Amino acid sequence: MTKKIFVAGSGGIGEAAALLLREWSKFEVEIFLGDVSEDNLRKAKDFVTANSQKSSRVETVLMAKEGSSETMNAAFEECDVLLDCSPGAQAPRMARFACDFKMHYANLTEYVAETDEIINLAKNAETGFVLQTGLAPGFINILAMSLYQKFVASFENEKIEKIGMKVGALTAHAHQPHFYGFTWSPIGVATEYVKPSRVVRDYKITQMPALSDRETIVIGGRTYEADLTSGGAADLPEFFAGRAKRLDYKTLRHVGHYGWVDSVIRRFPNDEKLPAALLEQFLSEIPAVEDDFVLVHASVEGFDNRRVRRIVEKAYFVEPLQINGNRLRAIQTTTAAPLCEVATMLLSGKYKGVILQSQIQTDEFLNGDFVGKVYQTH
Numbered sequence: 001m002t003k004k005i006f007v008a009g010s011g012g013i014g015e016a017a018a019l020l021l022r023e024w025s026k027f028e029v030e031i032f033l034g035d036v037s038e039d040n041l042r043k044a045k046d047f048v049t050a051n052s053q054k055s056s057r058v059e060t061v062l063m064a065k066e067g068s069s070e071t072m073n074a075a076f077e078e079c080d081v082l083l084d085c086s087p088g089a090q091a092p093r094m095a096r097f098a099c100d101f102k103m104h105y106a107n108l109t110e111y112v113a114e115t116d117e118i119i120n121l122a123k124n125a126e127t128g129f130v131l132q133t134g135l136a137p138g139f140i141n142i143l144a145m146s147l148y149q150k151f152v153a154s155f156e157n158e159k160i161e162k163i164g165m166k167v168g169a170l171t172a173h174a175h176q177p178h179f180y181g182f183t184w185s186p187i188g189v190a191t192e193y194v195k196p197s198r199v200v201r202d203y204k205i206t207q208m209p210a211l212s213d214r215e216t217i218v219i220g221g222r223t224y225e226a227d228l229t230s231g232g233a234a235d236l237p238e239f240f241a242g243r244a245k246r247l248d249y250k251t252l253r254h255v256g257h258y259g260w261v262d263s264v265i266r267r268f269p270n271d272e273k274l275p276a277a278l279l280e281q282f283l284s285e286i287p288a289v290e291d292d293f294v295l296v297h298a299s300v301e302g303f304d305n306r307r308v309r310r311i312v313e314k315a316y317f318v319e320p321l322q323i324n325g326n327r328l329r330a331i332q333t334t335t336a337a338p339l340c341e342v343a344t345m346l347l348s349g350k351y352k353g354v355i356l357q358s359q360i361q362t363d364e365f366l367n368g369d370f371v372g373k374v375y376q377t378h
Contacts, residue, residue: 002028002056003347004078006103008063008094009085010035010044012184013108013134016328016336017083018048021343022056023323024369030057032075036065051324068097076101081343084108092117095129102127104346106339108134110231119354128351130342130360134335135294136167136249137234139375141357142338142365143314144236144298149362151312155304160244162301163200165233166217166226168252169331171289179256181289182282184331190279192251193261195230198237200247205237211265213248214258219297219315226250227258239358252295294318294330296375316375337374341365 005021007014010033018031031048035041041060048058061075076082076097081104084094088109095118098105104127109115115131122129132138144165152158171181182189196207214227232249240247268277299313321328328336345351345364365371372378 002030003080004030004032005343006032006034006061006075006079006082007085008034008082008090009087010037010040010060011085012329012332013335013339014083014085015044015047016332017085017339018044018058019323019326019328020333020336020340020370022048022054022058023052024340024373025344026369027347028056030059032059032061032079034061034063034072034075036063038062047326050326072097073101076103079103081105081346083339083343085339088114091115092121095121098122098127098129099125104128104343104351106130106133106342106346108132108138108335108339110137112231122354124353126352128346128355129353130346130351130355132234132357133338133342133360135169135296135331135338136165136232137357139334139338139371140165140167140232140249140296140298141234141236142360142362143296144300145239145358145360146362146366147298147300147312147314148240151300151302151310154312155302155310157302157305158243160240160300160302161246161309162299163236163240163244163247164297164299164301165236165247165249166252166295166297167232167249168224168226168295169334170252170254170293170295172291172293174254174257176256178260178286179254180260181287181292183289183292183329186282186286186288187275187279190275190282192229192231193265193278194275197228197230197248198233199228199249200237200240200244203242203245205241208248211258211261213250215250216255217252217297219252219295220317223255224252224295225255225258226252234357236358252297290329292320292330294334296334316377318375321374333374337370338365340370341368344368344370 084107088111
């Protein structure tokens with residue numbers, strides 16, 4: 001049976017999700033691309049259909065910036081699931097459309113207030129609402145849950161000393177003094193360096209300032225640095241409060257980057273103006289780069305039932321991908337693939353109401369077609 005999927009937001013992640021769904025789905029799909037820009041819609045449709053052997057329908061829907069329209073409503077009436085790739089502030093609005101038109105829903109946003117609003121909105125929904133299901137939050141949290149389950153099964157101890165989640169969207173080459181290149185939203189980077197990070201310390205949820213707990217880590221024989229940033233932990237602090245002595249999410253960077261960021265932040269002591277000032281400095285000094293890779297590392301550390309210290313960890317290194325002659329950057333595929341995987345899980349009809357990262361079936365997700373092909377998980 002043909003499934004109809006509405007992708008709200010036709011930027012880099014939205015067009016990647018549409019392309020992956022159309023090319024890799026085991027069932028027939030029809031894609032509805034929605035955006036407030038006709039130019040974006042035209043480019044996205046060309047991207048999805050160019051050089052493809054698929055003949056399935058790809059429609060474009062010009063979306064209103066506020067409220068709805070007859071065209072939008074007609075598309076929503078047809079669709080089974082809404083994948084929200086729009087700006088995070090739009091998430092509650094998109095979720096309301098899903099509720100009103102009885103569509104399944106999945107989003108990418110790390111915004112806390114908007115996520116809480118959707119949880120309240122959709123708690124009794126008959127369709128499924130999977131929240132924060134991109135790369136981070138998203139894949140990294142499900143990977144950490146999988147490792148925790150493996151640790152408990154192997155070592156018969158549900159109390160954990162340390163859970164670490166680390167993700168880096170990095171450039172293949174990095175130059176001094178910043179040792180960085182933008183592979184995604186500059187404002188997103190500036191924001192995550194400023195907003196506080198939710199962590200678990202001594203089994204309790206707390207907040208720590210971003211960039212306040214730096215460490216050096218060797219992954220695959222290469223050295224990186226990692227530090228606390230906002231947004232990537234999803235609901236795992238709530239799940240692991242009382243279970244883990246320590247849990248945090250950190251962003252991986254090339255060595256030397258965070259020292260440069262510290263030097264920039266010291267120039268702007270006013271906290272209220274810091275995000276804008278940081279963004280302006282970043283844009284003036286750091287280049288945008290297409291040649292990227294994504295590095296993911298999760299670890300669970302604790303004691304087994306004989307009090308021997310153990311660690312279970314896993315890392316994935318993802319490079320850009322070619323599909324039908326289209327080049328997808330690593331940040332596109334690693335963010336879009338979890339969203340597509342969740343769409344497939346929702347379309348199975350097994351899920352309803354709000355599903356957070358700690359509640360997703362880890363084996364089904366990690367062994368799925370989209371995640372498996374992009375991350376090489378099997």
